[in-house]
Amino acid sequence: MSRLSQYFSAGRTSGKHTMPFVVILLALTAFACLSNLLLPADSVFHVSTYSITLLGKYLCYAMLALAVDIIWGYCGILSLGHGAFFALGGYAMGMYLMRQIGDRGVYGNPNLPDFMIFLGWKQLPWFWHGMDHFWLAMIMVVLVPGLLAFVFGWLAFRSRVTGVYLSIMTQALTYALMLAFFRNEMGFGGNNGLTDFKDILGFDLQSDHTRVALFAITGVILALLFVISQKILSSRFGKVILAIRDAEARSRFIGYRTDHYKVWLFVFSAVIAGIAGALYVPQVGIINPGEFSPINSIEMVIWVAVGGRGTLIGAIIGALLVNYAKTRFTAIMPDAWLFALGAMFVLVTLYLPKGLVGVYAQLMSKRGSKTPPTPPANTTASVKESNA
Amino acid sequence: MRHLLAFFCCLFGLLAPLAQGAESDTTANQPPANIAPLVLDLTQAKLNKLLPILKQLEAVSDESMVPLFHAMMNGDLYFIKANRQLVVATEESGQRLYKGLYSHAMMPSISEDDLKKIRVNNRLRGYLRNAIARVHLTAASPDVREAAVRELLAHLDKDTITTLERLYPNEPNKKVKETMGLALAMNTASQTNLPDSTRIAAIDRLSTSLENDVRNTLTTLTYQDNPAIKSAAQTALKHIAQRVERFNFLNQLFFGLSLGSVLLLASIGLAITFGVMGVINMAHGEMIMLGAYTTYVVQLMMPNYIDYSIWVAIPAAFLVSGSVGVLIERLVIRHLHGRPLETLLATFGISLILQQLVRTIFSPLNRQVSSPSWMSGSWEINPVFSLTLNRLYILAFSLLVFLVLVMVLKKTSLGLNVRAVSQNRNMAKAMGVRTAWVDAMTFGLGSGIAGIAGVALSQLTNVGPNLGQDYIINSFMVVVFGGVGNLLGTLVAAFSLGIATKFLEPITGAVLSAILVLVFIILFIQKRPKGLFPQKGRAAE
Numbered sequence: 001m002s003r004l005s006q007y008f009s010a011g012r013t014s015g016k017h018t019m020p021f022v023v024i025l026l027a028l029t030a031f032a033c034l035s036n037l038l039l040p041a042d043s044v045f046h047v048s049t050y051s052i053t054l055l056g057k058y059l060c061y062a063m064l065a066l067a068v069d070i071i072w073g074y075c076g077i078l079s080l081g082h083g084a085f086f087a088l089g090g091y092a093m094g095m096y097l098m099r100q101i102g103d104r105g106v107y108g109n110p111n112l113p114d115f116m117i118f119l120g121w122k123q124l125p126w127f128w129h130g131m132d133h134f135w136l137a138m139i140m141v142v143l144v145p146g147l148l149a150f151v152f153g154w155l156a157f158r159s160r161v162t163g164v165y166l167s168i169m170t171q172a173l174t175y176a177l178m179l180a181f182f183r184n185e186m187g188f189g190g191n192n193g194l195t196d197f198k199d200i201l202g203f204d205l206q207s208d209h210t211r212v213a214l215f216a217i218t219g220v221i222l223a224l225l226f227v228i229s230q231k232i233l234s235s236r237f238g239k240v241i242l243a244i245r246d247a248e249a250r251s252r253f254i255g256y257r258t259d260h261y262k263v264w265l266f267v268f269s270a271v272i273a274g275i276a277g278a279l280y281v282p283q284v285g286i287i288n289p290g291e292f293s294p295i296n297s298i299e300m301v302i303w304v305a306v307g308g309r310g311t312l313i314g315a316i317i318g319a320l321l322v323n324y325a326k327t328r329f330t331a332i333m334p335d336a337w338l339f340a341l342g343a344m345f346v347l348v349t350l351y352l353p354k355g356l357v358g359v360y361a362q363l364m365s366k367r368g369s370k371t372p373p374t375p376p377a378n379t380t381a382s383v384k385e386s387n388a
Numbered sequence: 389m390r391h392l393l394a395f396f397c398c399l400f401g402l403l404a405p406l407a408q409g410a411e412s413d414t415t416a417n418q419p420p421a422n423i424a425p426l427v428l429d430l431t432q433a434k435l436n437k438l439l440p441i442l443k444q445l446e447a448v449s450d451e452s453m454v455p456l457f458h459a460m461m462n463g464d465l466y467f468i469k470a471n472r473q474l475v476v477a478t479e480e481s482g483q484r485l486y487k488g489l490y491s492h493a494m495m496p497s498i499s500e501d502d503l504k505k506i507r508v509n510n511r512l513r514g515y516l517r518n519a520i521a522r523v524h525l526t527a528a529s530p531d532v533r534e535a536a537v538r539e540l541l542a543h544l545d546k547d548t549i550t551t552l553e554r555l556y557p558n559e560p561n562k563k564v565k566e567t568m569g570l571a572l573a574m575n576t577a578s579q580t581n582l583p584d585s586t587r588i589a590a591i592d593r594l595s596t597s598l599e600n601d602v603r604n605t606l607t608t609l610t611y612q613d614n615p616a617i618k619s620a621a622q623t624a625l626k627h628i629a630q631r632v633e634r635f636n637f638l639n640q641l642f643f644g645l646s647l648g649s650v651l652l653l654a655s656i657g658l659a660i661t662f663g664v665m666g667v668i669n670m671a672h673g674e675m676i677m678l679g680a681y682t683t684y685v686v687q688l689m690m691p692n693y694i695d696y697s698i699w700v701a702i703p704a705a706f707l708v709s710g711s712v713g714v715l716i717e718r719l720v721i722r723h724l725h726g727r728p729l730e731t732l733l734a735t736f737g738i739s740l741i742l743q744q745l746v747r748t749i750f751s752p753l754n755r756q757v758s759s760p761s762w763m764s765g766s767w768e769i770n771p772v773f774s775l776t777l778n779r780l781y782i783l784a785f786s787l788l789v790f791l792v793l794v795m796v797l798k799k800t801s802l803g804l805n806v807r808a809v810s811q812n813r814n815m816a817k818a819m820g821v822r823t824a825w826v827d828a829m830t831f832g833l834g835s836g837i838a839g840i841a842g843v844a845l846s847q848l849t850n851v852g853p854n855l856g857q858d859y860i861i862n863s864f865m866v867v868v869f870g871g872v873g874n875l876l877g878t879l880v881a882a883f884s885l886g887i888a889t890k891f892l893e894p895i896t897g898a899v900l901s902a903i904l905v906l907v908f909i910i911l912f913i914q915k916r917p918k919g920l921f922p923q924k925g926r927a928a929e
Contacts (some may be wrong), residue, residue: 078729155914164728165917169910175861176906179899292550294861298736306731319504338744345737349730350723 018230022223029059029219033212040310049208056215056283058323063222063276065303065319066229066312067269072301073264073309074243077162081170082273083297084177085145087287089274091181092144094194094287095128097135097205100137102197105259114196115189125187134201149270150263157259157266162248171294176324178292193288200282211283218279222316225272228295229312232268241265302341308355318355389895417473419489423448427456431467432788435507448521456489461516465489466503475503518543522551529839530561537567539599541574548576558923570597574605577621578612588620595624598635598771601877603628606805617730635773640890646779648886649786650848652879653841655863656790659878660834661713662867664797664810666722668732671739672863673856675835679748679842680851686754694751695760698843705839711887712742713835717828724856739856747853763847794875796833806830865909873920881920885909 030053032047039046064086071077077352087270103110112124130136152173155168184190203210232238243251244258252258281287290296300319307318322344329337352359418429429441445453459465459476466475466486474489475498486495500635508516515541523535525545540548552568559565561854576582591609599911606628610620654676661669669675682705687697716738724731763781768774797803805826808816819869868883870877885905892901916922 071555078732152910155911159914161913161917161919164732165727165868167732168868169859169913172861172865172906172910176903176910179903179906183897183899239759295857298733301733302737329832335744335748338740342737342740342744345740346734348719349734350735353730 004276009018014196017313018227025223025226026219030214033216036208036212049211051174051210052208052215053283054327056211057066057280058320059215059218059222060276060280060283061073061303061323062316062319063225063279064273064300065216065315066222066225067272067276069304069307069309069312069315070229070233070272070299071265071269072304073311074238074245075241076118076248077266078167079266079269080167080211080297080299080300080301081172081174082269083294084170084174084292085149085273086277086280087177087181087291088145088148089277089288090281090287090291091188091194091277092131092137092140092274093278093281094197095131095140095188096134097197097200097282098194099128099132100200101196104198105196113189113194115192116187119184128187130215138278141274145274145277146267149267153263153266154259157262160259171297172387174292174297175294178289178294181289189288191289193286193290195281195286195288197285205282205285214279215282221275221279224310226316228346229268229272233312237261247301261344270295277333278297289327299341300365302345303350304355306344306352306355310354312355314355317357321356367381395639405806417475417491417493419474419490420452424770428472429473430506431472431504433799435509435512438508438512440794440802441516442512442519446522454520457520457523458517459489460506460508461567463505463508463515465506465508466501467506468498468918469504470502474506484714486650503776506886518545520549520696522548525551525555525883528670531565533559533561533564533767534567537571538599541571541599544571544575550746570594570599570602574602577609577617577758578605580612584614584616587617589626591617591620595627598628598631598773600771632772635770640894641775641887642775642779644887644890645883646886647890648883649783649861650845651862651866651886652786652882653782653844654788654838654859655866655882656786656875657834657836657838657841657862658867659870659875660793660837661831662864662872663828664873665834666728666810666872667831668728669716669831669834670732670736670741670857670860672835672838673717673788673858673860674739674742675709675713675838675857676842676845676859677746677851677853678709678742679839680855681750681755681842681845682708682839682848683846684750684757684851687757689754694758698760698763701843705843707839709751709839709842710832710836714828714832714840721831735738739860743853743856750853752853754852757846757851759808778847782847789837790875793837800830802826802833804863806833861906867905869909869919870912871921874919874921877919877921 032052035043035045036047036049036052041048064082067085068079070084070295088332091365098113105114105117107114109117112121116124140383152170156169161169178184179191181188182191187277188194197205199205200210205211207357212213233241240251240256240261242263243256248258252318275312277287277291301320303322304315306322310312326337329340348355354361415546418424423445424446428443430438430445433441442457445456455476456465456474464477467473468475472605475486476489478487484500486498486729487493488495503653516922521536521539524532524539527533537552540552549572552571553758556565556568556572568580570593571588573593577587577594579587582821591606594606603625606621606625610618610625612618612621654673658669658672660673661667683698683701685695686701686704690697690700716735720734720738721731724734759778763778766774767775767780805816806823806829808819808838809823809826809830813823816826842855845859849855866876866881869885870879870881888908889901889905892904895901896904913919
């Protein structure tokens with residue numbers, strides 16, 4: 001019973017942090033935008049366009065971490081294949097951007113993207129039709145990852161594939177997709193992927209204003225998805241999800257169709273990942289099959305683990321910190337990054353099971369008067385039980 | 389002045405032996421006396437007069453003729469204008485050098501201006517090629533004779549047939565005789581002036597062969613006007629095509645089994661750590677990689693004994709990977725007991741560290757591991773079906789490793805303890821089994837076997853830091869597909885996945901077949917989450 005009340009209070013406390021976090025996030029986004037646009041380039045507070053794009057990339061990663069945390073931290077499903085949903089969303093956006101190039105490509109063909117002419121294709125494959133409409137591309141960004149997650153989740157959760165098996169299956173899924181997208185015959189540019197984008201909705205992708213706008217949109221959407229996720233997870237639906245994480249068999253016996261809950265949460269998470277991918281591609285300027293590689297998907301998991309899973313704020317903070325560290329590390333000593341990342345995996349799992357947010361909560365409780373209940377991040381019990 | 393004189397003396401002293409050397413070179417570079425006049429003719433005759441001279445030379449029918457013919461065929465034969473001696477041009481490290489045809493000694497003093505080339509045209513080249521083969525027909529080694537007959541099959545001419553007819557009755561080796569008979573039958577079948585019955589008999593004889601040239605001959609025969617010959621040739625071709633089909637099937641099967649053996653080796657260690665212990669080791673692929681790099685290092689340490697290095701590499705790889713495995717178990721996995729997802733993440737971190745470590749030590753480039761000589765080459769069963777020896781050995785090796793592992797688990801006290809701990813940890817502990825020790829040993833065993841797999845893989849593919857990554861997902865698939873905790877299931881799964889992949893490959897292409905197999909397993913696991921051979925009874929939990 002005490003555990004149960006702990007969960008209720010957990011939901012409330014994270015709700016308490018929601019508004020300040022959103023405000024800080026939006027304020028920082030606005031500050032970065034304005035300082036780029038208004039302040040002169042030599043000002044101390046000026047944020048260069050390069051940094052804006054970099055920050056935009058981090059925010060996309062944060063969104064992705066949010067998606068991973070929703071299913072891992074709150075439902076105990078460790079997906080090692082979220083990169084697949086991210087990349088699919090990215091490819092949908094990439095296809096739209098590719099069609100926007102029109103006849104400005106190297107071969108100057110208004111109907112076919114460069115790589116298709118290069119491969120000797122005569123006409124557009126059926127799945128490229130209509131991708132020059134922004135609205136259709138945006139529907140695809142949501143639909144394709146969502147549908148894949150639905151089919152996969154429906155199959156997996158219905159036959160009660162859980163724990164490690166599910167993780168390996170998701171990894172196999174993204175691996176299979178990577179192999180598939182590397183093939184030229186797939187019609188997605190093969191090895192090189194989609195790149196050389198020119199503009200989005202008529203705005204030049206290279207111009208500072210577009211870049212700042214994209215960054216601002218990413219920030220706003222991240223805040224929006226954060227609030228929506230928070231609402232969903234603290235609703236009745238979210239309570240059941242938590243119950244499934246901690247005792248799936250028990251929740252099933254009580255009468256919940258746990259597989260349905262899991263499938264819909266999985267789809268929701270995949271859609272977030274897809275949106276993150278769609279925002280990522282115009283800012284980075286390329287999407288290729290490397291995004292599907294299993295190592296990318298597993299790196300997302302460590303962002304969440306570092307930040308603290310089971311807390312949405314933790315996932316976002318983790319993604320921002322780890323990626324900032326990655327940028328710095330790879331600039332100073334590129335070889336050391338994989339050592340650092342590997343060590344992070346080991347040390348965080350061994351010594352920081354609750355992540356940085358957990359450490360913060362511990363510090364607060366040590367210092368303090370009242371103990372703020374830390375959100376439980378321990379899925380051990382759930383995994384054991386669901387395997388049984 | 390005196391100094392200058394001394395200098396000249398010295399110079400002469402230095403040059404004298406050189407001049408002498410050149411002199412002795414030219415004296416040794418004389419053809420045997422019996423052919424000397426012919427060789428002299430060779431240097432004097434016009435291009436269109438060369439053929440009769442070559443025929444006379446061939447009539448001597450001696451293997452000593454082969455180097456001359458060879459050099460001439462390749463257009464490397466020259467003679468020295470001054471003394472009409474034959475020399476061969478060779479290319480060494482980008483420099484053109486000349487070698488005495490008979491003395492085999494380098495002639496550094498000779499330059500291009502002193503030489504004249506013995507010219508050759510296509511007709512002569514064709515003649516020379518056959519002549520070399522014909523000379524080889526009388527060689528002492530049956531293998532050389534066999535190869536010579538095969539070489540001749542492609543372009544049979546009158547001279548060749550006469551030679552073959554002469555040699556056929558006296559040929560002692562059965563296999564060579566058979567091939568010679570084939571060549572004669574090819575000739576008989578193509579002769580339009582012979583009676584049909586003789587020709588059809590020859591065609592029947594041809595229908596038992598799988599040689600490419602035989603098929604070409606038969607195909608040309610199907611275009612002839614003679615209806616009896618035409619239909620006989622068609623039947624023969626059909627018969628051959630059926631046999632080729634059968635051997636192609638066997639070929640695919642062999643490649644499937646070979647891929648299966650690789651999968652088995654890669655996943656069998658995982659079947660121990662994941663299947664029996666229930667520990668997810670994402671660094672398993674890196675254990676394979678360490679084994680492969682151990683092979684490389686062992687070869688570096690004993691460069692003169694490549695043939696034996698593999699016998700050192702196998703135990704060395706077992707020890708290296710095994711001890712790294714024990715280390716990982718003691719330092720990390722032990723602390724994460726009962727938390728499979730955390731174990732997965734931590735071991736993944738270890739795999740990143742190990743990869744980067746290897747990249748730092750050995751460079752990110754692939755390293756070449758050479759195969760021992762007894763493993764290279766292939767076992768040619770017939771012209772359309774041959775088994776590469778290294779794949780054959782690895783197939784046998786994988787089965788051997790499997791058997792040894794099963795024996796270790798069944799017959800040794802370690803195996804007994806491992807099984808006890810995997811079935812009921814607490815009970816085993818209560819009975820006095822040192823579970824911590826057993827865990828470490830099991831993990832070491834699984835990792836060590838992965839190291840051995842690395843030795844085998846290093847014989848098939850390049851050794852690079854990503855070697856393990858290429859196999860990890862497939863290994864997990866094999867173990868899950870076969871049923872966790874079941875070594876026999878792993879065996880069956882590895883071979884069935886290998887064969888399925890290779891049989892899909894010609895239809896769909898290599899990448900798509902890999903994808904299809906992956907998708908199949910993903911769907912299969914949804915249907916039967918416990919794999920092909922689920923554990924039953926208490927162990928199943």
